[in-house]
Structure formats: structure tokens, C-alpha cells
Amino acid sequence: MSDTSKTVKPQETAPPEDPTAAPVAVVDPRLLVRDEGFKGYLTEFKRKVRGGELGSLPVIIGLAVIWTVFQTQDSLFLSSTNLANISYFLAATGMLAIGLVFVLLLGEIDLSVGSVSGLSAAVFAVLATTHGVNPWLSVLLAILTGVVIGAVQGWFFARIGVPAFVVTLAGFLGWNGLMLWLLGDSGSLSIEDKGLLHLLGQRSFFMDQAVIGAYLLAGLGTLTMLAGSLIEQSRRRKAGVPFRPTSEIALRVGALAVVSFVAAYVLNQATGVSNALVIFLAALVITDFILRRTSYGRKIFAVGGSIEAARRAGINVAVVRISVFAISGGFAALGGLFFAAQTYTATLGAGGGNVLMLAIAAAVIGGTSLFGGRGNVWSALLGMLVIQSIQTGLDLLNMNTSLQYMITGAVLLAAVVIDSVSRKSQKTSGRG
Amino acid sequence: MSATPVLALRGVSKRFGAVQALTDVDLEVHAGEVVALVGDNGAGKSTLVKTIAGVHPIDEGTIEWEGAPVSINRPNDAQGLGVATVYQDLALCDNLDVVGNLYLGRELRRGGVLDEVTMEQRSRELLNTLSIRIPSVRIPIASLSGGQRQVVAIARALIGEPKVVILDEPTAALGVEQTAQVLDLVERLRERGLGVILISHNMADVKAVADTVHVLRLGKNNGSFPVKDTSHEEIIAAITGATDNAVTRRQGRRSTEAAK
Numbered sequence: 261m262s263d264t265s266k267t268v269k270p271q272e273t274a275p276p277e278d279p280t281a282a283p284v285a286v287v288d289p290r291l292l293v294r295d296e297g298f299k300g301y302l303t304e305f306k307r308k309v310r311g312g313e314l315g316s317l318p319v320i321i322g323l324a325v326i327w328t329v330f331q332t333q334d335s336l337f338l339s340s341t342n343l344a345n346i347s348y349f350l351a352a353t354g355m356l357a358i359g360l361v362f363v364l365l366l367g368e369i370d371l372s373v374g375s376v377s378g379l380s381a382a383v384f385a386v387l388a389t390t391h392g393v394n395p396w397l398s399v400l401l402a403i404l405t406g407v408v409i410g411a412v413q414g415w416f417f418a419r420i421g422v423p424a425f426v427v428t429l430a431g432f433l434g435w436n437g438l439m440l441w442l443l444g445d446s447g448s449l450s451i452e453d454k455g456l457l458h459l460l461g462q463r464s465f466f467m468d469q470a471v472i473g474a475y476l477l478a479g480l481g482t483l484t485m486l487a488g489s490l491i492e493q494s495r496r497r498k499a500g501v502p503f504r505p506t507s508e509i510a511l512r513v514g515a516l517a518v519v520s521f522v523a524a525y526v527l528n529q530a531t532g533v534s535n536a537l538v539i540f541l542a543a544l545v546i547t548d549f550i551l552r553r554t555s556y557g558r559k560i561f562a563v564g565g566s567i568e569a570a571r572r573a574g575i576n577v578a579v580v581r582i583s584v585f586a587i588s589g590g591f592a593a594l595g596g597l598f599f600a601a602q603t604y605t606a607t608l609g610a611g612g613g614n615v616l617m618l619a620i621a622a623a624v625i626g627g628t629s630l631f632g633g634r635g636n637v638w639s640a641l642l643g644m645l646v647i648q649s650i651q652t653g654l655d656l657l658n659m660n661t662s663l664q665y666m667i668t669g670a671v672l673l674a675a676v677v678i679d680s681v682s683r684k685s686q687k688t689s690g691r692g
Numbered sequence: 693m694s695a696t697p698v699l700a701l702r703g704v705s706k707r708f709g710a711v712q713a714l715t716d717v718d719l720e721v722h723a724g725e726v727v728a729l730v731g732d733n734g735a736g737k738s739t740l741v742k743t744i745a746g747v748h749p750i751d752e753g754t755i756e757w758e759g760a761p762v763s764i765n766r767p768n769d770a771q772g773l774g775v776a777t778v779y780q781d782l783a784l785c786d787n788l789d790v791v792g793n794l795y796l797g798r799e800l801r802r803g804g805v806l807d808e809v810t811m812e813q814r815s816r817e818l819l820n821t822l823s824i825r826i827p828s829v830r831i832p833i834a835s836l837s838g839g840q841r842q843v844v845a846i847a848r849a850l851i852g853e854p855k856v857v858i859l860d861e862p863t864a865a866l867g868v869e870q871t872a873q874v875l876d877l878v879e880r881l882r883e884r885g886l887g888v889i890l891i892s893h894n895m896a897d898v899k900a901v902a903d904t905v906h907v908l909r910l911g912k913n914n915g916s917f918p919v920k921d922t923s924h925e926e927i928i929a930a931i932t933g934a935t936d937n938a939v940t941r942r943q944g945r946r947s948t949e950a951a952k
Contacts, residue, residue, distance in 0.1 A: 565785035573797030633787035
């Protein structure tokens with residue numbers, strides 16, 4: 261690291277202590293200690309960026325650029341109605357992206373999520389519309405279809421040793437075929453506006469568009485983070501391990517509060533918070549908790565980091581892999597229902613086109629590495645904000661599909677390049 | 693030293709395809725004993741260790757744990773018995789931090805949720821009692837040096853309160869001071885009443901800490917010596933198979949002459 265001399269803060273004032281006397285209190289002189297105050301955050305931030313820990317930085321810059329460009333082209337882009345549209349439509353592909361984050365954390369890929377989402381919508385429509393099965397039971401069975409499909413693909417990958425790329429490519433084709441066969445006679449099936457599909461629809465809003473609803477959500481999120489951070493701080497203080505200073509907690513919670521309350525205000529200007537978005541956010545919170553706070557999540561990261569190390573630590577690598585592919589299939593199925601609810605039909609084209617590419621792009625753009633072991637589910641949200649902004653913006657400008665595809669392809673390529681480059685610089689600065 | 697060995701291997705054999713990696717190998721480890729396992733490259737040391745650790749199930753023979761025969765087919769079985777292994781290739785997850793690696797596979801939980809605070813606290817305590825200096829327990833393994841990774845790997849073996857610790861070439865990548873620390877650590881393990889299997893190429897290390905030297909040659913037992921009464925040359929001779937050559941004959945003649 262080139263700026264070591266600047267950021268190291270040796271304990272010049274402290275007398276040379278006997279290292280055995282107070283080993284806990286002595287900060288290792290090799291460790292880069294952050295300076296006090298705001299300047300400290302800035303230098304640490306610079307060091308991290310230089311070391312390739314870009315985190316959410318590219319996606320935030322990208323989002324700013326995209327919003328600026330589209331706003332200059334069409335003043336309606338940043339209108340509350342359009343932003344509400346973006347927030348509604350990002351949920352469907354976002355669900356697929358959540359599942360993909362799990363798979364990407366293993367360093368694998370699931371190419372079947374698009375087809376599985378289409379199949380799930382078809383299964384639901386056939387059950388609920390053609391056979392008149394209870395809509396909630398149909399939802400359950402549709403999601404179960406996705407989970408089983410994912411588990412089967414995972415089994416081929418984990419137990420037989422077929423590369424995940426090939427298994428899911430076969431699934432990409434096969435499940436699409438199954439969907440076409442299911443819908444064969446009718447071509448497309450309409451879906452009744454009730455049950456979960458009503459909640460996911462475009463006319464369903466949190467607390468029936470009550471103004472207080474959006475602020476309630478924003479407040480709940482902020483308070484949860486504040487309480488969680490403070491509880492953790494006090495536990496750490498009691499246990500005598502390093503803890504986040506209160507100033508940093510205030511900064512983080514403040515940032516979240518600003519973002520969430522501004523978002524709530526903007527959405528209230530339009531229609532309120534769509535229930536689809538609320539369900540998507542809830543899924544993010546739950547999956548984030550699973551990945552970071554449970555030993556199952558730790559296992560996923562371990563397998564993504566080093567399979568051999570995970571295996572020797574007694575982790576059943578095959579079970580982790582199969583379960584992760586099942587999760588991916590489940591989220592793909594759920595995402596398919598989100599898509600179906602947008603138009604209340606299960607169509608032959610569902611889950612086709614660029615849905616798969618957009619979901620992968622979202623996960624990678626959001627900061628989850630293609631190489632495994634690094635990332636979080638929030639990248640599904642951040643990445644989808646970028647992707648959906650581009651889509652909506654191009655729609656506003658009446659650009660045709662050809663251009664949309666090319667631009668989305670370029671964005672995906674850019675995201676992968678950033679991922680690869682940051683991985684390289686992480687290797688050289690030893691944070692790989 | 694107790695009469696019943698904590699761990700005993702009797703007539704263990706292991707094949708990989710056409711290669712007979714281990715043939716009829718016996719090994720005993722008592723509580724509070726450091727057994728050095730030595731041998732040339734390809735002698736089967738690592739394979740033997742992996743059969744005990746459950747990475748490679750044995751083909752023939754029996755493994756006894758505290759006198760009772762057991763079967764070790766998976767790493768979990770070995771861990772469950774109380775065997776902890778530090779491999780030569782360390783097997784740490786680069787993307788996880790020190791705490792995450794120390795507790796990998798046996799995370800502490802509080803109400804179903806990872807108890808990061810207690811894990812971090814205990815990690816620091818453990819590293820301090822072992823006099824291991826790591827800049828921070830919250831940095832990823834990728835940013836540690838080779839020696840630091842080695843001590844983390846050894847510390848990790850002690851988290852589960854094992855009865856037998858296997859160290860595969862623990863000092864091979866270390867500097868002078870860290871080697872001394874690891875050897876101190878090995879003695880501390882013995883004082884705690886643990887059985888230690890130490891694989892090493894370094895005879896100075898072996899003579900410094902081991903109680904018994906067990907020699908493997910071409911996958912077979914080639915002698916077991918108490919360290920105190922055995923010379924450097926005898927061990928080397930057993931390792932290389934050069935038990936009968938000009939040097940040993942001359943030595944033998946001299947010693948018999950001296951005895952007269």
C-alpha cells in the first residue's frame with residue numbers, strides 16, 4: 261500500500277510497554293489505525309478504494325450519471341411518477357437477482373432463472389385459472405416448483421460434478437420448453453387479481469396509499485438500524501472488543517434516514533409505496549440477515565472463498581451448493597409471479613428476452629463478485645436501481661429494443677470489468 | 693503418560709489407484725505425548741495424517757480411540773472424536789476474517805444467530821495466551837503474511853478443545869522467532885495433556901520438542917524411537933533406509949571398539 265506513511269498512526273506518545281503486560285490495549289503498530297473525526301473516514305475511504313474495495317461506489321456514481329443524463333434528455337425522468345414506476349418494476353427482476361447473489365457468492369452461475377420464472381408463472385396460471393386451485397396454494401406450488409428445479413440442478417452440479425454453467429444452460433432451454441408445453445393450447449392465460457398476485461400488482465400499495473405508510477416504513481428501517489447498532493456497540497464495549505464509535509453510527513443511521521425518508525416523500529408524491537417493493541425489501545432484509553448473521557450464511561461465504569477449507573472445517577459442501585441452487589430457483593419462481601402480476605397474464609414470452617441478463621447484471625453491478633466469496637444481497641437493490649433506471653429512461657425517450665439491448669449489454673460488461681479490475685487490485689493489496 | 697493410547701492405528705493401509713500409499717502402518721499417540729512423524733517426501737506422512745483426519749478413509753486396518761475401535765470416514769467424525777488438524781496448505785478462507793476462520797464450522801450462536809462478539813472476544817484471548825500477534829482479528833486472511841496464517845491455522849485447531857492435535861509441517865514457512873513460538877506452543881499443548889502428532893523435516897525441531905520419533909519409509913513403518921536415547925544419525929538412517937552402509941559400519945565398529 262503506497263500511502264502507509266500517511267495513514268499509519270503510530271503510538272508515539274505511549275511509552276514502550278511490555279507487550280505481555282497489556283496485550284489487549286496495545287494496538288499493533290502494523291495496523292492502519294483510522295484517524296479521529298471526519299478526516300479519518302476520508303483517508304480510510306481513499307485507502308479502501310485504492311485497495312480495490314470499491315463496495316457500492318461504482319454503482320452510486322453510475323446511478324448519478326444515469327439520472328443526470330436522462331434528466332437532461334427528458335425532464336419527466338426524475339418526476340415522482342417515473343421514480344415510483346422504477347421502484348415498482350425493479351422488484352420483479354430484483355427477486356431473481358437476490359437468488360443470483362446466493363449463487364454468485366459460491367462463485368457459480370445460474371442461467372436458468374429466467375426460464376424458471378416463466379415456468380413458475382405458467383404453473384401458477386394453469387393451477388389457479390385452468391384448474392381453479394386456491395390461489396395461495398397455487399403460489400406455494402409455483403414457488404415449490406422453482407425450489408425443486410433449483411435443487412435438481414444443484415444436485416447435478418454438486419453430486420455429479422457437471423459444471424453449473426452447463427446444467428443451468430440445459431435448464432434455461434428445458435424449463436422454457438416445459439413452460440411452452442404447459443401453456444401450449446391457450447398461448448397465454450389470464451390470472452385473477454386476487455391473493456398474492458393482487459399484492460404484487462401495479463394497483464396495490466402499502467397501507468392503501470396512506471401518506472403515513474411510507475414514513476412508517478422509513479422510520480422502521482432507520483430505528484431498526486439505530487437500535488441494532490447501539491445494542492451491538494454496548495455488547496462489544498462490555499466484552500472489551502473494538503466497537504464502532506457513536507459518531508460513525510450516527511453517520512450511518514443518518515445516511516439511511518435521509519435516503520429512506522426522501523424516498524418515502526417522493527413515492528408519496530406519486531402513489532405511495534407499492535406492495536411489490538415492500539415485499540422485495542422484506543426479502544432483502546431477511547436474506548441479508550441469513551447471509552451475515554447465521555452459520556448457514558457463513559458456510560456459503562466459506563464455500564465461495566475456499567472449497568477445500570470449507571470441506572476440512574466439516575462443512576458439507578454438496579448440501580450448501582444444492583441448497584443455494586434451490587434458493588436461487590425459489591427466488592426465480594417468486595420473481596416470475598412478480599412478472600405475471602404486472603399484466604395479470606402468463607404469456608409465452610415470460611422469463612425470456614433479456615430477463616436473465618438483467619438479473620445477472622443487477623447482482624454484479626451492485627457489487628457482488630462473479631468470482632465468489634464477496635458481495636451482499638443489497639447489490640440486488642442497487643443494481644436493479646441502475647438497470648431499471650436505464651430501462652425506464654430509454655422507454656421514456658422512445659428508444660427501440662435494439663438500442664436497449666446494446667446499452668444493457670455495455671453496462672453489464674462495464675460491471676464485470678470493474679469487478680475483475682477491483683479483484684486484481686485487491687490481490688495486489690492483499691485483500692483478495 | 694497413560695497406558696492406553698488416546699489414538700492408535702493398527703495395520704492401516706491406503707491405496708490410491710495403483711499406488712499403495714500406506715502399507716500396514718501402526719502408530720500410537722498417548723495423552724501428553726508429542727509424536728514426531730518423519731520420513732522422506734512421498735513416505736506417506738501426509739496420507740497417514742489425512743486418514744486420521746477423515747479426509748481419506750482407510751482401506752484396511754483399524755483405528756482405536758481411547759482403546760475402542762472407531763471408524764473415521766469424514767472430517768466431521770474426526771472432529772467429533774477430538775482430532776484437530778493443521779494442514780500444510782493451511783486451508784483458510786481468504787475472504788473471511790481471522791475470527792471467521794478460527795470458528796469456521798463450529799460458530800458460536802446466541803439464539804440461532806452468530807455470536808460475533810463472544811467469538812471475537814475469545815479469539816483475542818486465545819491469540820493472546822498463545823502470544824500470537826496479529827494486527828487485528830477483523831481483517832481478512834488475505835492480508836496476513838504466511839507466518840501469520842500459520843499461527844492462525846494452529847490457533848484454529850485449538851478452538852474445539854481437541855485431545856489430539858496434528859501439525860503438518862508447522863514450521864516450514866516460518867522465521868526464526870515464529871518457529872520458536874510454534875515449538876513453545878507445541879510444548880504448551882503437551883502440558884495441557886494433549887496428544888500431538890508433529891510432521892516435520894527439521895530434525896532440530898523434532899529433537900527439541902518430540903518424545904517419540906516415528907519413521908515412515910515408502911508407506912511402511914521403519915522404526916519408532918524415543919527421542920532422548922536416539923542420535924540424529926539413527927533417525928536419518930531410518931528415514932533414508934541407509935541402515936547399512938560404510939558410515940554406519942564404521943560407526944558400529946568404532947563404538948564396539950570403544951566399548952572394549
